Amino acid sequence: MAINFLGSYSGIDQSTIEQLMAVEKRPLIQLSAKKTNMETQKSAWNDVRTRLTNLFDKIKALQNSETYTTKKATAGESVNITTSKNTPEGTYEIHVQQLASRASVIGGTVSLAGNDTSKELGLIGKFAINGDPAKPENYIDITATDSIRTIADKINGLSTENGVRASIIDNRLVLSNAETGNTAIRLENIDGGAVLENIGLDTTINTDAKTIAGKNALLSVNGVDVERTTNSVKDVVEYTTINLVKVHEAGQNESIVVSKDTSKVEEAVKAFVDQYNSTLSFIADKMKAGTPGEASSRGSLAGDSSLTRLQSTLRSMVTSSIANANTVIRDISQLGVSTTDKTGQLTFNATKLTEALNEDPLAVQNFFSSKNAEGNDIGFALKVNSYIDSFSSSTGIIKGKTDSFDRSIKDINKQLDSFNLRMEKKEAYYVNMFAKLDTAMMQSESQMGWLTSQISSMTPAKK
Numbered sequence: 001m002a003i004n005f006l007g008s009y010s011g012i013d014q015s016t017i018e019q020l021m022a023v024e025k026r027p028l029i030q031l032s033a034k035k036t037n038m039e040t041q042k043s044a045w046n047d048v049r050t051r052l053t054n055l056f057d058k059i060k061a062l063q064n065s066e067t068y069t070t071k072k073a074t075a076g077e078s079v080n081i082t083t084s085k086n087t088p089e090g091t092y093e094i095h096v097q098q099l100a101s102r103a104s105v106i107g108g109t110v111s112l113a114g115n116d117t118s119k120e121l122g123l124i125g126k127f128a129i130n131g132d133p134a135k136p137e138n139y140i141d142i143t144a145t146d147s148i149r150t151i152a153d154k155i156n157g158l159s160t161e162n163g164v165r166a167s168i169i170d171n172r173l174v175l176s177n178a179e180t181g182n183t184a185i186r187l188e189n190i191d192g193g194a195v196l197e198n199i200g201l202d203t204t205i206n207t208d209a210k211t212i213a214g215k216n217a218l219l220s221v222n223g224v225d226v227e228r229t230t231n232s233v234k235d236v237v238e239y240t241t242i243n244l245v246k247v248h249e250a251g252q253n254e255s256i257v258v259s260k261d262t263s264k265v266e267e268a269v270k271a272f273v274d275q276y277n278s279t280l281s282f283i284a285d286k287m288k289a290g291t292p293g294e295a296s297s298r299g300s301l302a303g304d305s306s307l308t309r310l311q312s313t314l315r316s317m318v319t320s321s322i323a324n325a326n327t328v329i330r331d332i333s334q335l336g337v338s339t340t341d342k343t344g345q346l347t348f349n350a351t352k353l354t355e356a357l358n359e360d361p362l363a364v365q366n367f368f369s370s371k372n373a374e375g376n377d378i379g380f381a382l383k384v385n386s387y388i389d390s391f392s393s394s395t396g397i398i399k400g401k402t403d404s405f406d407r408s409i410k411d412i413n414k415q416l417d418s419f420n421l422r423m424e425k426k427e428a429y430y431v432n433m434f435a436k437l438d439t440a441m442m443q444s445e446s447q448m449g450w451l452t453s454q455i456s457s458m459t460p461a462k463k
Contacts, residue, residue, distance in 0.1 A: 014431075016434075017427060017430045017431060017434070020430060024423060024426055025423055027419065028416070028419055028420070028423070031412055031415055031416055031419065032416070034412060035409055035412045035413070035416070037300075038405050038408055038409050038412070039405075039409060040300045041300055041301060041304075041405060042401075042402050042405035042406070042409075043300075044286050044300045044301050045301070045398050045401050045402055045405075046398075046402060047282065047286075048279075048282065048283065048286070048301075048307070048310075048391075048398065049391070049392045049398045051275075051278065051279040051282055051283075052279065052388050052391055052392040052398075053392050054275050054279075055272070055275045055276060055279050055388060056385050056388045056389065056392065058268070058271045058272040058275045058276075059272055059381045059384055059385050059388075060381070060385065061268040061271065061272075062268050062269070062272060062368040062369065062380075062381045063368060063369040063377075063379075063381045063382070063385075065365070065369075066085055066264075067264050067265055067268050068264070068265060068361060068364070068365040069085035070083075070085060070260075070261040070264045071083040071084065071085060071087045071089065071258055071259065071260060071261055072258070072259060072260075072261035072263075073087075073256050073257065073258045074255075074256055074257045076094070076245075076254045076256050077245070077246075077254065078096050078244070078245050078246045078247070078248050078254055079094050079096055079219075079242060079243065079244055079245060079254055079256065080243050080245065080256070081237075081240060081241065081242055081243070081256050081258065082240065082241040082243060083240060083258055084239040084240065085239075086238065086239035087237070087238075087239050087240045087258050088237065088238065088240075088258065089258050089259055089260065090257075090258060091255055091256070091257050091258075092221055092222060092237065092255070092256045092257075092258065093221070093222050093223070093253045093254070093255055094219060094220070094221050094222075094242065094253065094254050094255075094256060095219060095220045095248050095252065095253045095254070096217075096218075096219045096244050096245075096246065096247050096248045096254075097218040097219060097220070097247065097248070098215060098216070098217060098218040098219075098247060099215070099217055099231055099244055099246065099247060100180035100181055100214075100215060100216055100217035100228065100229055100230050100231045100244070101180055101212075101214055101215045102176050102177045102178075102179070102180050102181075102214050103176070103177045103182075103183055103184050103185050103211070103212065103213055103214030104174060104175060104176040104177070104185070104211070104212045104214075105174070105175040105185050105187065105201060105203065105209070105210075105211050105212075106169075106172065106174050106209060106210050106211075106212065107172045107173035107174060107175070107199065107200035107201045107206070107209050108172065108200035108201075108206030108207065108208035108209035109171070109172065109200060109206075109208055110148055110171070110172070110173075110198070110199055110200045112198060113147065113148050113171065115171055116147075117147060117148040117149045117168055117171055118147045118148075118149050119147055119148075120144065120145050120146065120147055121142075121144075121146055121147060121148070121198070121199070122144050123142050123143075123144065123146065123195055123198050123199070124142060124143060124144055124193075125142050125189065125190070125191070125193035125194070125195035126139045126140060126141050126142065126189075126190035126191060126193065126195065127139065127140050127142070127187060127188060127189050127190055127193070127195050127196050127201075128140070128162075128186075128187070128188045128190060129155065129158075129162040129164050129175070129185065129186070129187060130162045130163060130164065130185065130186050131162070131186065131188055131190075135161070136190075138158055138161045138162060139190055140154050140155060140158065141154070142154075142195050142199075148168060148171070148173060148199070149168065151166075151173065151199060152166040152167065152168055152173060155175070159178060163177060163178050163179060164176065164177060164178065164185055165178055172200060173199060173200060173201060175187075175201070177214055179229065179230070180214060180215075180217075180229060180230050180231065181214050181215075181216055181229025181230065182213070182214050182215055182216045182229070183214050183229075184211070184213065184214070185211070187201055187202070189202075216228060216229050217229070217230065217231050217233065217244055219233070219242075219244065221236055221237065221242070224236075231243065231244040231245075232244075240258075260357070260361065262353075262354055262357045262358075262361075265353065265357060265364065266350050266353055266354065269335065269336075269337065269348060269350075269353060270348055270350070273337060273346045273347075273348045276314075276318065276346055277345050277346055279314075280311065280314065280315075280343070280344050280345060281345075283307060283310065283311050284311070284343065285299060286299040286300055286301040286302070286307065287299050287301060287302055287303075287304070287307055287308065287311065288302060289302055289303075290302065306397055306401070310391060311344075313387060314344075314384075314387070315339075315344040317383060317384055317387060318332065318337075318339075318344075318346065318384065319331065319332070319333070319338075319339055322367070322379065322380055322383060324366065324367065324370065324378055324379055325372075326366040326370040326371075326372075326378075326379075327362075327363040327364075327366035327367045327370065327379075328360070328363055329356070329363050329364065329366075329367040332367075332380060334352075334356065335352065335353045335356050335364065335367070336348055336349035336350060336351065336352030336353040336356075337349075366379065367379060367380055368380050368381045369381050369382065
């Protein structure tokens with residue numbers, strides 16, 4: 001094993017070399033700091049882009065026509081209405097006389113099974129449910145190993161074809177139509193068998209079996225009598241679903257009012273204001289000049305002219321007037337949105353927006369988004385989003401900046417790799433040079449000792 005005697009003669013050991021290397025590596029510290037600063041700025045710009053994209057999305061909601069055409073209906077106890085944007089506004093007097101129900105067959109006791117629904121019944125035969133003679137493949141085929149449970153499974157396996165679902169209640173088979181309405185369940189033994197009787201489903205023989213008829217829904221809407229097979233009535237009032245919940249007392253009606261739902265617009269405007277304020281606050285934080293002598297208090301994008309321009313332009317665009325012949329509204333303050341202070345933060349007065357919507361909803365919609373005579377989109381939303389897009393799109397300003405940072409960081413990484421390689425060679429040079437110095441000094445000391453001994457041997461001893 002090699003023994004390191006570095007510094008044993010010269011006094012220049014590894015710690016001395018490390019001190020020399022620390023001086024040599026000062027440019028490395030500066031390069032690393034430069035790289036870190038660029039990475040911080042790139043990350044900050046990416047965060048700005050994320051916030052601008054979120055703001056873009058919030059404004060897009062104000063361009064969506066469905067934001068302004070949503071309808072709402074008052075809730076009822078026995079009936080409620082599911083509206084669409086095309087539901088006619090007005091009051092609907094609704095009386096529910098009868099709810100739609102499903103036809104069912106409640107089977108009788110299966111003596112062969114006793115109280116065990118998994119017991120093999122030893123039956124062989126076929127029967128049809130709502131059967132089509134042309135489709136014998138849909139018949140229920142019973143084998144000797146079948147139990148009440150497996151028979152129920154076989155019925156449910158063909159429920160798509162026969163429209164019936166089976167369940168087991170109190171050890172009996174119970175069949176129910178999948179759909180409501182005045183339709184019966186037709187059961188028929190095939191080839192003259194008696195399977196239905198043996199499994200309790202023949203209501204003419206099994207005295208404890210019974211049939212419950214399905215019923216249609218009966219209601220009236222504004223005095224018009226209606227009969228339907230379902231409790232979800234979709235074809236009485238255009239573009240609207242009337243959902244029946246329970247029957248009214250005789251002579252009792254329920255008034256359901258359908259009107260415009262302004263809450264969607266309010267939610268969209270509030271979401272825009274909140275995201276705008278969040279974006280402006282973030283930009284202001286990244287632009288902070290900071291306190292002299294306290295580098296940590298300075299924003300990572302302080303002094304960036306592009307960010308300064310973005311901040312000032314957003315402020316002016318949001319509060320400035322727009323030229324739009326399709327609306328009498330000229331700026332967003334008429335809709336309850338205004339600046340609170342010099343920082344550009346916005347405040348939202350929902351009452352003012354509601355008043356504008358009640359007075360002229362189309363004017364509000366056209367302020368945010370409409371088309372000019374040439375068919376091109378115009379309005380507040382397009383104006384702001386076009387500017388945001390110039391920064392946040394795949395070809396925008398932020399993409400150009402982050403690409404530039406990527407190139408610079410890549411170049412610095414190359415410089416760092418090259419510099420570190422030079423430093424490794426430099427340290428090896430120092431170690432080699434001072435090791436040789438130690439060796440030379442050791443050899444010199446050895447020669448000096450030899451000469452001293454030679455001289456001493458030639459000097460006569462004193463008497």
